[in-house]
Amino acid sequence: MASYFDEHNCEPTDPQEQYRRNALLELARTLINFEDGPLDFADWDQGLPPPAAKDTVKNLLSVVISPAQADKGLKCPICLLEFEEGETVKKMPCEHCFHSACILPWLGKTNSCPLCRYELLTDNEEYEEYKKEKDRRQQREHRLENLHGAMYT
Ligand SMILES: [Zn+2]
Ligand SMILES: [Zn+2]
The missing domain is CATH 1.20.5 (Single alpha-helices involved in coiled-coils or other helix-helix interfaces)
Known part of the structure; x- marks a missing residue:
């Protein structure tokens, strides 16, 4: 499986794909600041899928940031703060890492990774x-x- 860094070093070349990804991240960032933002998507073709299944979220892996990861300046894609060595973060099945304070509110709204749109199971x-x-x-x-x-x- 490709590591976070491999993926991180190759940015998508398709501008539309890049745009969509940025839009999702933008939305994720907005969510931290506005817990109950004006998000009401009835149509899944247009908007966000429903929240991730509670059990799936509960079972997300917790990983501890290694010195090597901290040295490389691995960042939380949502809040853009660098992870600190020894910090415990949530790792999605797609290998992307986030602060739990950043990813949990997001997964309470929708089921996909804001970076690569990997979809978790929903309820x-x-x-x-x-x-x-x-x-x-x-x-x-x-x-x-x-x-x-x-x-x-
Ligand atoms: Zn964060
Ligand atoms: Zn991902």
């Missing part, structure tokens, strides 16, 4: 269904694209 059955349907739709579109490619090349 929302409707959303889990929606996610499966979305996967199916994407696979279908992918097949159509391949078919289209095969026909016109």
